[in-house]
Amino acid sequence: MEIDPLPNGSGSNAATGPETAATTTAITVTSNTAPSSKLSHLTESLKLEHQFLRVPFEHFKKTIRTNHRTVEKEVSAVISSVTDVADSDEISKDDAILSLTSLVSRLQGIKRKLEEGSHAENLQAHRCRARLDHLDSADAENLSEWNNVRLKRVLVDYMSRMSYYDSAMKLAESSNIQELVDIDVFQEAKKVIDGLRNQEVGPALAWCADNKSRLKKSKSKFEFQLRLQEFVELVRAENYMRAISYARRYLSPWGATHLKEFQRVMATLAVRSHTECAKYKVLFEPKQWDFLVDQFKQEFCRLYGMTLEPLLLTYLQAGLSALKTPYCYEDDCTKEDPLSQDSFRKLAMPLPYSKQHHSKLVCYITKELMDTENPPQVLPNGYVYSTKALKEMAEKNNGKITCPRTGLVCSYSDLVKAYIS
Known part of the structure; x- marks a missing residue:
């Protein structure tokens, strides 16, 4: 799928990595206030396995919806055919036999689709059960082995996002973790x-049709942006009459909610593709396709409850932030220190120092500093916000919190408390 990691140190989303890294590190580093036992650390760590369970569950629901629509459509067609035959007063014996034969063949096809759909649903349900069993198997005694499996899962996640499907599949097969990874989901996005x-x-557009209800619920503009781009391509090809017909059929329904964008793209019929006006010239630039790719990645991750960044990057940032101190950038830094290497130093540059050096975290929602009086809280999907912001959100929504980045809904009791000095 090649979902590229967000660049560090640029934009509000880029701050997510260091913010999450610093707070996740604060959870795991032993301190006077944080839990010190392995079991307590394991309990806190399991709360961050949101994506691990959410992805197969969402895939399972999608499979059920697809099978239901398919069968409903086929059954409706069969009932309609039976009604037409029954209402026909002048039908010969041969035509009746032919119609019945056709209906039997169609019913057999429905039966086959039902069996295939049931098999697919059972596979998805089995995958969800395998993940629940895997989380349930974690305890203090096998923590090292369990974390080793987690590392392999993270590596497979990274390979899948970077389109290294063969390598991801081989690692999953050699480690016997096929049911614990989501390679097929990323292949769908590819x-x-x-x-x-x-x-x-x-x-x-086919993907939008398959997920129409979910995208509508999240008020996504992705389908509209695809339609706009298709209209622009018709204008570029100077097929103006077809572009007008296309706009009437596919763009006009969006006019009530996206009038300004609709008007802007319709103006291209007058200014044409060779315009030098910057406002319209940008619509014909190749980078618009790159924008659609980025937009799809965001919609795809939101749909399945995934983080935008690869999990490997998040964990790597957490580890580097835990190790990062001013001493690491001095000339006499020991070679045993990972941050003595230039490559690691470059990755750690935008990250905050470890908590012993009073790193500063700023809440994404309120833009306020998070400290001991307003400590950070970690959502099940790994995103971090200040206690003040989450309390205010919970009070306004009957105890429910909605992550502004991924749309995840959870209760205040689901949060993982982080400690900073």
């Missing part, structure tokens, strides 16, 4: 991304 990079919106 088809859409490859289509957009080839300047084809067909696969992306």
Whole structure:
């Protein structure tokens, strides 16, 4: 799928990594206030396994919805055919036999689709059960082995996001963790991304149709942006009459909610693709396709409850932040220190220092400093916000908290408290 990691130190989303890293580190580093036993650390760590369970569960629900729509459509067609035959007063014996034969064949096809759908649902349900069993198997005695499996899962996640599917599959098979990883989910996304990079919106529109209800619920603009780009391509090809027909059919329904964007793109019929006006010229630039790729990655991750960054990057940032001190950047830093290497120093540059050096964390929501009086809290998906911001959000929504980055909904009791000095 090649979901690229966000660049460190640029933009509000980029701050997510260091923020999460510093707080996650604060949870795991032993201090006077943080839990010190292995079991307590394991309990806190399991609360961050949100993506591990959310992805197969969402895939399971999607499979059920797809199978339901398919069967409902086929059954409706069969009932309609039976009604037409029953209402026909002048039908010969041969036509009746032919119609019945056709219905039997269609019913057999429905039976086959039901069996295939049931098999797919059982596989998804089994995968969800395997992950629950895996989390349930974690205890203080096998913590080292369990963390080793987690590392392999993280590596497979990274390889899948970077489109190294063969390597990801081999690692999963050699480690016997096929049911604990989501390679097939990323392969599904790769088809859409490859289509957009080839300047084809067909696969992306098909994906939007399959997930129409979920995208509508989240008020996504992705389908509208795809339609806009398809309209622009018709204008670029100087196929103006077809572009007008396309706008009437596919863009006009969005006019009530996205009027300004609709008006702007319709103006391209007058200014044409060779315009020098910056406001409209940008619509014809190739980077618009890159924007659609980035937008799809965000919608895809939101749909499955994934983090935008690879898990490997998040864990790496957490580890580097825990090790980072001013001493690491001095000339006499020991070679045993990972941050003595230039590559690690470069990665750790935008990250805060470890908590012993009073790193400063700023809440994404309130933009206020998080300290001992306003400590950070970690959501099950790993994102960090200040206690003040989350309390205010919970009070306004009957104890429920909605992550502004991923849309995750959880209760205040689901939070993991972080400690900083």
